Amino acid sequence: MRRRAIAHFSSARAAITRHRQNKSSLEKVASSQSRHGLDWMNFFVADVQEGFGAFVAFYLADLKWSQGSVGEVLTIGRVASALSLIPGGALTDAVRWKRALIATGIITLAAAALILALHPTFLFVSLAETLHGVTAGIMTPAIAAISLGIVGRRAMSSRIGRNHRFNAAGNALTAAGMGALATYVGKSMIFFAAAALTLPALLALSFIRRDEIDHDRARNAGKDQEGRPALQGFTALLKNRQLLWFTCGAILFQLADASMLALAVEDVGRAGSTQSSLIASAMIVAPQLVVAMLAPWVGYLSELWGRKPLLLASFAVQIIRAVLFGFIDSTTLLVAVQLLDGISGAVRSVLTTVIVADVTTGTGRFNIARGAVGLVIAISASVSTIAFGFVAQALGHWAAFLSMAAAAAAGGLVIWFLFDETKPAEYID
Incomplete structure (x- = not known):
């Protein structure tokens, strides 16, 4: 009985080891430089994004904004993000400079964070929320496109899993860190910190090698009989x-x-x-x-x-x-x-x-x-x-x-x- 239990345990451990090795081989497509650049870009972009979410409502409520005004500016951001998703996806499919799209989005997020910290009036906060919403709608498809362009369809699922691992870790750590900043330093420091975190995000983005991003693969294009990219209509x-x-x-x-x-x-x-x-x-x-x-x-x-x-x-x-x-x-x-x-x-x-x-x-x-x-x-x-x-x-x-x-x-x-x-x-x- 004991030998059978030991045999089952050894078999299970061998199966787990095999699955870990298979998973690791799927994740290690493309160069380590591009993989780690994509990892940490997701981490720091999540850091920046976390500075906007619930912390905006928290910050504005502390400035004695009415509940209605807070709801209005947050709605503006959500609408801007939603309306930018389809144009952002179309733009990502159309252009080859995917990294530039993300870099533009990161810089715009820094500007939005500084606006919130330095000039929290209704007009400027509405502008900041609009900028945040639009850039989020563009960066999300661009990150997915770069992932697909680098690793291809076979390793896409594992790559997206890693993206979300670093994104979630960034969200969790930043929520805790920014909460501490707001409590012990000042609530405006949330947005100064968000702006500062765009610098490591841009640095991580620069590590993703441009020559490893296949533009046609990044938009999931097929090939015609002559081997040229084939696109289907929107219908x-x-x-x-x-x-x-x-x-x-x-x-x-x-x-x-x-x-x-x-x-x-x-x-x-x-x-x-x-x-x-x-x-x-x-x-x-x-x-x-x-x-x-x-x-x-x-x-x-x-x-x-x-x-x-x-x-x-x-x-x-x-x-x-x-x-x-x-x-x-x-x-x-x-x-x-x-x-x-x-x-x-x-x-x-x-x-x-x-x-x-x-x-x-x-x-x-x-x-x-x-x-x-x-x-x-x-x-x-x-x-x-x-x-x-x-x-x-x-x-x-x-x-x-x-x-x-x-x-x-x-x-x-x-x-x-x-x-x-x-x-x-x-x-x-």
């Missing part, structure tokens, strides 16, 4: 049933997800605990740490098992999370429940880009398709905040959480019955 995306079904599932997932944390944090605030601020911060940071740990493995496992099983698992996790939020009263246990968001977040963040790359292979329209999916997801998030806010107000938070679980279940059914596995039997590159 090909509208006729792509797999892209449409995946987008429907993503809309329902985001509808369930977007306002879930906000309602849970509101419950924490109403509890009146002396540790409510600490618990709320933990609920934000903890999932990012889970994403940082799991994202590379999601990319690897999507090659081993396929995309659809992981996608369905993310819906199941979301349903469980919503139900638990609806019935758990302990504020401490809410942090543990929020760890589930890290699991579903790791799957969704990696697979959204990977699946769009799968279903647009050979079209040359990868980045604009990714932008279109991002736009409808953003719209779904806005609808979620309004719709479930009304449900919570009229029927209670438990009803809102159960409604979110129902939305996630509907999305899971769409994926189960209508969406096919997209992992190709053989990659074109």
Whole structure:
């Protein structure tokens, strides 16, 4: 019996070692200089972006802005980001200077951060939020395009996993660091720090070798009979049933997800605990740490098992999370429940880009398709905040959480019955 247990243990350890080696070989496509440059660029760009999110509302509230004015400028930023996604994707597909797009975005983010720190009037804050929104809409597809252009389709899933590992780590560490700056130095220091962090982001970007970025591969273009790049028309995306079904599932997932944390944090605030601020911060940071740990493995496992099983698992996790939020009263246990968001977040963040790359292979329209999916997801998030806010107000938070679980279940059914596995039997590159 003991020998059999030892044999099973040795077999499992050998399998884990083999999987680690396979995963490592997929991640080590392209030169180490470009790989590490892309890693750390994602880390520092996340640092800069984190300075805008919730900290803008925190900063403006401290300056005695009204809740309505804060909501207006944040909405301006969200609308600018959403509206820039499709043009940003189209621009990324069209131009060869992808690194310049990201560099321009990083410099613009520095300018927006300095505007917030030095001149926090309504007009200038609106300008800063617009700049932030537009550059985020351009940089996101550009980073995905560079990733695809460097590693190709075969290693794309593992590369996107690494991108999100460094991005999540940057988010988590910066949330903690900027919170400390705001508390002990001054709230405007959040934005001075965000501006300063653009310098290492630009330095990391410079390490990505231009000659390793294949422009045609970066937009997922095919080849004609003479070996020249072949692009399909935009109508090909509208006729792509797999892209449409995946987008429907993503809309329902985001509808369930977007306002879930906000309602849970509101419950924490109403509890009146002396540790409510600490618990709320933990609920934000903890999932990012889970994403940082799991994202590379999601990319690897999507090659081993396929995309659809992981996608369905993310819906199941979301349903469980919503139900638990609806019935758990302990504020401490809410942090543990929020760890589930890290699991579903790791799957969704990696697979959204990977699946769009799968279903647009050979079209040359990868980045604009990714932008279109991002736009409808953003719209779904806005609808979620309004719709479930009304449900919570009229029927209670438990009803809102159960409604979110129902939305996630509907999305899971769409994926189960209508969406096919997209992992190709053989990659074109």
